[in-house]
Amino acid sequence: MRKFVMALGLVVAAVVLLAPHAGWAQSSGVTGQLIGTATDSDGGAMPGATIVATNTETGFSRTAITDTAGFFRLDLLPVGTYDVKAALDGFRTEIKRGARVGLGSSVRIDYILAESAIAEEIVVTAEAPVIETTNPSVTASVGDRAIANLPLQGRDFTDFAILVPGTVAADPSQDGGRGGLNMGARGIQNSFNIDGSNSQSSFFGEERGGTRPPFTFSQAAIKEFQVIQSSYNLQFNASGGVLNAITKSGTNQFRGEVFYYYRDDSFLEEDALGFESSAFDQKQYGFALGGPIVKDKLHFFVSYDSQDYVTPYEARFRDFPEERTAEWEAITGLDYDSETGEIEQTNDADVIMLKLDWQLSDNHLLTLRDNYATQEGENLTSSYSNTGRSNNGLEENSFNSFVASLNSVFSENAFNELIVQYANEERPRTANNTDLPEAGIYGYKGNWGQNQFLPNFLDEDRIQIIDNFTYYMGEHTLKVGTNLDFVAFDDGFYRYGGGSFSYSNWDDFFNDEAYSYTQSFSDYDGAVDFNTNYYAFYLQDEWRTSPNFTLTYGLRYDLQAHDDPKETNPLYPDTGQIPDDTNNWAPRVGFAWDLAGDGKQVLRGGMGMFYDNTPTLLDANAMLANGVRVIRVSERCEFGGCPDYPDRWGSLGDLDSVTPDIFVFDPSFENPETMRLSLGYEREVMTDFSMGVDLIYSETEKLERKWDQNIGDATGELTPDGRPVYVPYYYHSNYEDFDQIMQFTSDAEATYKAVILKARKRFSSGWMLDASYTWSEAEDNDSNERSVSSSSAYPEDQFILNNDWGPSNFDVQHKFIMSGSYQLPWDMMVSGILYIRSGFPYTAMDGRDHNNDGYSRNERAVVETSPGVFFHYNRNTFRQPYYRNLDLRLSKIITFGRNLELEIIAEAFNVSNEDNMYTDETELIDRYGNFNPDFGELTQAGDPRGYQLGLKFRF
Template sequence: MNRACQTQVTIIDLPTITQRARKRWVIFAAASVVILALAVPLSAQTFRGNILGTVTDPNGAVIPEVTVTAKNVGTGIERSTVTDSSGNYTLAELQTGTYVVTAQKPGFAKYQIDNVVVEVTSEKRVDVELSVAGSEAVVLVAPAAQVETTTNTLGGTISTKAVADLPVNGRDFTKFLVLVPGATGDPSGATDSPGSFGLFSANGNRGRANNYLLDGTDMNDGYRNLPAINEAGVFGTPATILPIEAISEVAVLSNFEAEYGRNSGAVVNIVTKSGTNEFHGSVFEFFRNNALDARNFFNPKPDPQTAFRNNQFGGSLGGPIIRKRTFFYFAYEGQRERVGLNSTARVPDPREIAALGGTTNPVIARLLARNPWPAPNRPLPLFDDTGTPNLFVTTRALNDVDSMIGKIDHSFNEKNQLTARYFFGNSNQSFPLAILAGNVLPGYNTVTPTRVNLFSISYLKLFSNTKVNEMRFGYNRFDEGFFPEDQNFDPRTIGLNTGIVGSQDFGLPFIRIRNDPVGSIASIGATLSVPRARVDTNWQAIDNFSWKLDRHDLKFGYEFRRTFVNAFFDAGYRGRLDFDSLADFLSGTLSGGRSARGDSRRGTFQNSHAGFIQDTFRWRPSVTFNLGLRYDYMGVIAEERNRFSNFDPASGLVQVGTGGLDKLYNSDWNNFSPRIGVAWDLTGKSKTVLRA
């Protein structure tokens, strides 16, 4: 998680890299060279699944050299392999979906099992018992629910049917994530659960310790480590939306194998739908309108009913471009939300201003000409000091979202397949009550434009029936800013100079009248936490290679990830002006205030590497050992112009690149993660499995 992009980082310890650390890195690099010599380098996070099993005769003896074929029902694409000397077979990296599995060998009757459902990251076990030649062909239907018998991974999968059928507030996929065992979230469904600082917590980990993948490639905001799609803008509202119509299934994994890493929490692997040989589509609209709603308890008559209008609409279409070869899928979802937030306040009455002699300060006079406060609409005696509000006001808010996703799957032949996917999301939000005590009066909302781009491409190559390699590339760009609603107003045009130097910090200062005899007068100006903005860019190149050797299913791979965060955080740069009373405000007599200065821009980057090797060892048909070793190197966070500093007790604050400080902190070279697990099918009938 790259959080250093907007703050100075202070670290006291400044050790140098030891010879032992260098040696460990050299050893790992050498091991990586060996691995990469066997696998064309690039993810370890698959978005496909496997079918595996053992073929026996009626007496239970294993049968080698049986041809096992899996045919995707939707696309008609087939994949074949042969059993090894132990009768075992594995069909790795299959597209999720429903399959027909057949097994054939001369001298034996054909065996077929229908409705074999392959889910993301799953291993579907299909054991086969072949009858001798002359018997009738065997045709079975796989059970709808089957216990996974070969892995020790915990968590669960949210199926296509669950995604389609479950009612989800706001059509936000993140609400699904607490449906699996071990996952908990904020009961209110807010974006950042209190105490967790994330969407949900898996097995007690921090909410921002999860890793979000879309079709196996990075979907993380490099700054907050939340999903770039459906991450909140302002007011806790998702800024973009992954169309529910495009989600095939979601796997939420914990206690995962060596191919997964980077985070201590869960891996959330979302797989999008693909086209098939038949055209399928949908059109929808969901709406909510206050005309159909009861009044809020805090919105009684005679005040106007709070406005609420929300429309979510869209559609999807998928099908063949070339039957049994090339397929497409496209989905769009839009949202138009118009709401009102009612509040009461005490504002200056024009009669009170006149009674105080009007303004004597030309800057304040020009400010009042802009009508910074709404006119009071609840009559009160002049200078009433009972604390009763004289204004009921509705502040308008909006949320406009457009999100779309497209996917192409192409099969050159049985041994070469290509998948490409692109997501684009764009939104504009404007809400009051922003973070850090935002203003409730109209005109001072926080405006949040957000744009998200995600692209991935995957190339699957079958070298033989036992060797499969997949290269994958991912690109993820999250662009979001928080600005005052009056960001086009230059206060210098009315003679108010708070020291701003550019249009980036335009907008009225935050103005408070704190100790007036009538009580608290509503402040004007947007929250001091804005403006701020960031662009997070992630590049990912990954490769995994699967190799079946008798009872061993080997898998190894390498991942490179580069994260760049270009940001500024001009909190307080617009300034705050304090006045003791309305009379002091009219005369321009300040009682205090503050204004931040300096260059808050940061361009931080981090290069990270990972490698893994794992072995799924079928010791017996009912007992599987899962062994693995993963190495992660999280690169040192750096800044493009060395605008980081560190605190040295002897020298004080030292800027990176000066005083012998060549980098922000010491490299961490020892992130080796061994894995060992076992799955024991107690009955041998896929009914009860013990995992450890």
């Protein structure tokens, strides 16, 4: 940190001294900005000129006066198209029409005013620049044209984030394949903001609603969004990517649309493994409507989006001895044919949004928005093929977000943005079966009975207050802001409440010889309620050192304030104690240099610190699994004490001794901190076409990981490949009153390097194109997101973390993405997205516990290459195959009069029917020392070619 601050000081000094010597601010997170100059024909400054920008759709207007240097700025402009007029007595008035102000953009418009003895005006078309020459951040925007016209299988606008360089769609073998932002970071290090407010679940550290709901905002409600890969605007804070979106508003014209999209199993081909869905059906429908309540003053917008969805997943128990089916049914009381085979999953959703925009006066704009969403999914807990019906569950979600924002102009130099949000999220989960304890066969060969995670529930209530105040002071633009988040949680997570048996193989199950058994007990129903508050403050100066050089620098402070423990365990007083990290000061500096001063090319860069919050799932787990509120007991059945399947322990009194598992925080635990550098160059190579390159580097420290404090000291013996051997946790070497003591600590690290090449042709002459190639390298020594598992996500040697240094689980070395649309004759349009990336890494695993720490799911394979010579595989040395996908869309518009039109849409996904196979056979050697002949076999297939038809009626 000290070295970074010194380096930051040198950078600031260098750019100040070397930059050629007024102050224009970057725009806010939900609006845009117009900046420019007024000069005479000789280039002299024109002070006192009146600049008026009027939104062509809503009538919203804002006025500025040029200063002594002829500069003007119009801040806090709602996204849209503006006519901008410059007037000064004795000079001809000039109006520039069609200036497009985008989200987070700073658009420059310059005027050369000619003398005129009579009152006259000239009207010209505004030529918006292709590149932005005042923003030091690395950003990319996805506008309303792309959102409306590019192919999309669902209605989740965040899926379009994949269009942005550096973003990566998630690994389907890890979490179902939903999109992510990443930038080499963990998913919990990303940030989602809609209409300037937090759109995240602080509990899970993910987008509000998580990965289960198909969408939480209607695609028809989103105006545009941007992804910030590297931000030097201190208003934002995330080590990964920042997704910043705004919703649509009504205009002075009544406009709306009704839409319907349909797919079923007849629209899908069989996948590469020959599986052909016979029960797939998806319907998506809804409407959007906006218009004036009072013209030029008060406007409304409403949208509704719904999905009816059913799809099968094929459940199968691997290596199941079919000749013993009747015996299995007699023991479990389940029907094998119902438990396996094709099982239907549903995922139904409804979302409604209401929005009002009220221009209270020329200086105040009030916006009210409410978004309410519900979702329900049967058998949605798991899609893994080894999951039987009884091991699945019903998932439900409901979430509401009410946002009020007030943009105010206090004077010619003072502006304020106030945002207040109340949000609520509820996630109840219920189990399909509560009569049987869970049973699982080693090697992911089969799971049935009550899922160990179910039932559970989560209620999350948020009150957020944001205020950003901007003051223009000569060459400087000062910005001070705060973001206060007060979040209350009510969490019920009674893991293992129904009991869970683990078996080494099928024979052991039939012989009732379990490997281990775990069950939890609670006098609190496995529930806890607590609060976590988040405080952020920043001060920023944007200094226009010359007409073509902008320097942005400032300081931000972040604090995550945890709740006090509900109770502590007298046998381990630190239980429930969660330390606050109070030294999160984040200096940042960035610059943007318009090299020739003509707005055609820019050199931008910067460096800064970023801090992330810790998902409060970890807080809840430490408060629940403390040996008091929830008492979790695990037995290795070889030592006796396990019940006979399918029995459970009736109470703690049934046990001879109780040594529970607990979760605790390291007293010195801190939140992750990232230092990031970036340097980029972008140039307009022809009208409406730009090309650029960005270099990004980051180092992250204090990433969370967990380790077991009850592992004993090294015995002095070595594993075959020369690593220390320990005394396992179940001998209670350090704490005899406990079994596993899982401690959350913060000593993991990561690095990220990226080179981004990009080209963009904005829409004109009937077509647009975006293309980029990203080379990146993400490395770390722990990739766990927020694991609260007591049996997995540990480093191989919990005392020597750097032995696990290698490619991150999120490392995608090559990514190419291209999207575009082309207007055909006869009101037809074709558009498409081509996406190619290299595969995610994976590790050759070993089922044996070589170092005797009591864990076998963290061992990398050890192979004897010759007598007495052993080879130990490094982490993540294997790669999944490349992923390739091409989606196309063809549409035809039929007009009915002036304002009525019907759009007929046909979409094809995975047009070339790529297999997109990947493996889940990552164990090279099993716990008995046997080689797995199927290691690396491509056992899972991506989605096959499919089609979708849609209708959209606009009025």
